[in-house]
Amino acid sequence: MTDTARSAPPGAGPSALDPDGAAPSRPYPGVRPFTDSDADFFWGRDPEREIIIANLLAARLTVLYGPSGVGKTSILRAGVVHDLDRAAADLDADEPRILAVLVDRWDGDPASRIVKCAYEIASRRWPEEAGDPIPPDEPLDQALADLGARVRAGILLILDQFEELFVYHPEGARSRLDDEMPPVLLRSDVRIHVLIALREDALAGLDRFKGRIPGLFDNRLALAPLSASSARLAIERPLERFNELLGPDTPAVTLEPGLAEEVIRQLSGHRPSYRGGRGAAAEAPEATSGIEPAYLQLVMARLWDTERAAGSSVLRKATLHGLGDATEIIRRHVEQATNRLPHDQQDLAARAFRYLVTPSGGKVALTAADLALYTGVPKPARHGPDGAGVRISRASAAPDSGTRMSRGPLARKSGTSNPPERRIRGGMPSPSSRPSIISASAWWRAVATRTSGPCE
Numbered sequence: 001m002t003d004t005a006r007s008a009p010p011g012a013g014p015s016a017l018d019p020d021g022a023a024p025s026r027p028y029p030g031v032r033p034f035t036d037s038d039a040d041f042f043w044g045r046d047p048e049r050e051i052i053i054a055n056l057l058a059a060r061l062t063v064l065y066g067p068s069g070v071g072k073t074s075i076l077r078a079g080v081v082h083d084l085d086r087a088a089a090d091l092d093a094d095e096p097r098i099l100a101v102l103v104d105r106w107d108g109d110p111a112s113r114i115v116k117c118a119y120e121i122a123s124r125r126w127p128e129e130a131g132d133p134i135p136p137d138e139p140l141d142q143a144l145a146d147l148g149a150r151v152r153a154g155i156l157l158i159l160d161q162f163e164e165l166f167v168y169h170p171e172g173a174r175s176r177l178d179d180e181m182p183p184v185l186l187r188s189d190v191r192i193h194v195l196i197a198l199r200e201d202a203l204a205g206l207d208r209f210k211g212r213i214p215g216l217f218d219n220r221l222a223l224a225p226l227s228a229s230s231a232r233l234a235i236e237r238p239l240e241r242f243n244e245l246l247g248p249d250t251p252a253v254t255l256e257p258g259l260a261e262e263v264i265r266q267l268s269g270h271r272p273s274y275r276g277g278r279g280a281a282a283e284a285p286e287a288t289s290g291i292e293p294a295y296l297q298l299v300m301a302r303l304w305d306t307e308r309a310a311g312s313s314v315l316r317k318a319t320l321h322g323l324g325d326a327t328e329i330i331r332r333h334v335e336q337a338t339n340r341l342p343h344d345q346q347d348l349a350a351r352a353f354r355y356l357v358t359p360s361g362g363k364v365a366l367t368a369a370d371l372a373l374y375t376g377v378p379k380p381a382r383h384g385p386d387g388a389g390v391r392i393s394r395a396s397a398a399p400d401s402g403t404r405m406s407r408g409p410l411a412r413k414s415g416t417s418n419p420p421e422r423r424i425r426g427g428m429p430s431p432s433s434r435p436s437i438i439s440a441s442a443w444w445r446a447v448a449t450r451t452s453g454p455c456e
Helices: 038-040 046-058 072-089 110-125 141-152 163-168 176-186 199-208 228-246 261-268 294-309 318-320 325-337 344-357 367-373
Strands: 061-066 095-101 153-159 194-197 221-222 407-408 422-424
Touching: 038 072, 038 228, 046 061, 046 072, 046 194, 046 221, 061 072, 061 199, 061 261, 061 344, 061 367, 072 163, 072 194, 095 110, 095 141, 095 261, 110 141, 110 221, 141 153, 141 176, 163 194, 163 199, 176 194, 176 199, 194 199, 199 367, 261 294, 261 318, 261 325, 294 318, 294 325, 318 325, 325 344, 344 367
Parallel strands: 061 194, 061 221, 095 153, 153 194, 221 422
Antiparallel strands: 407 422
16 A cells, blocks of 8 residues: 555545534644544655554564654554554454554553553453453553453554653663563563654663563664655645545635645755754754655645635645745744743743754753753752653654655664664654643644643
8 A cells, every 4th residue: 555545535444524523624733743533634654654564563572763753653643553443443353353552651650551551442442341440550561461361452552752761760760661561572472562662862772671672673663754755745635635525515725836846845855953052062964855744744734824814725835935935934933932931931941942952953852850950940849759740841843744765874872783774764743742841842832732642
């Protein structure tokens, strides 16, 4: 199945319709990640989602990584989980069942959250077979094995934004998950496959499992930005689907010829300019190939809102130029988000931003306590022995979807020898949905709708 062949007929799978049955307000979500309910509008990633699903089904452990904002959360929610759920619903009664479980919160007790999340999904799908809730203190491998046996399903465990585990639970304050994850992957009597998704710069954090999880880095997938052809799909196909949902009695919204090419031209190789970043030592400038999906979605959402507010049913190049083109749209978005903060918090955001972004544009996750120390503000309270009240702050890049497989080197820790990873071209930066103190991350989050994962 490829992007050019995939069809999305009305009524096939979860719809992009609003809960009340009305058509969606626009086909481009902007800076928030795509969710399962946005699957109709998630285009340009079919080859990647197929590769990810194939690896998840075939291997006990898959590690998916990429730069912050390349679209890992979007492809997992609107692509992988959506497709797996739809496939599970179509299985015949005598076919092996699958239960896809996505977890993306790592504060508190992650092991008990995984069990709770898996049980909630299973009980919604098979209420008569799921039985009573599983005790939260039951070892993770046994809890998942028990649940799988109850509902007669293999469990596909998708652990998104896994880098946050390393911040909430540094090696000196390890969580239950550190001890209970290896048995999940070592048991041969249960069908449990795991996908860990995390930022590329956090890969070394997985070393805490080294020696306890065989082949820890053997099956790695690297998600890259969008190619031009995939970006075109991410622009054109959502609009086609939007018009289908509106129905034949409503005038269609169209793209002026050449608009898609112009947006792609402006965003090709675009990299935000971060000045004065102190999150790491200065790095050499990096040439960026491909298109950041988050910027693509941000530009298209702004263009859509402007045209529709003017009563236009055509997205035009003149309007794009009138908005100052892609660079100005991105700059104004950051400025408007910042201006929504009180003045004192704007100053704090500006100071904090320097520690959350490296000079080359990389992003750094910090605890609130660390950020408070760097910026000279009062240290926030730490709640609970496991740090459940400590929140992570990070700068969120902007706006997800293209395709080519290639081999590429992995940045390794000194002395680490790992097989080469498979690199997947495509993607979009997605702001984190995790809570944060008011910081530079508010520059993006202040205007993004908070989206929760399937489980809290």
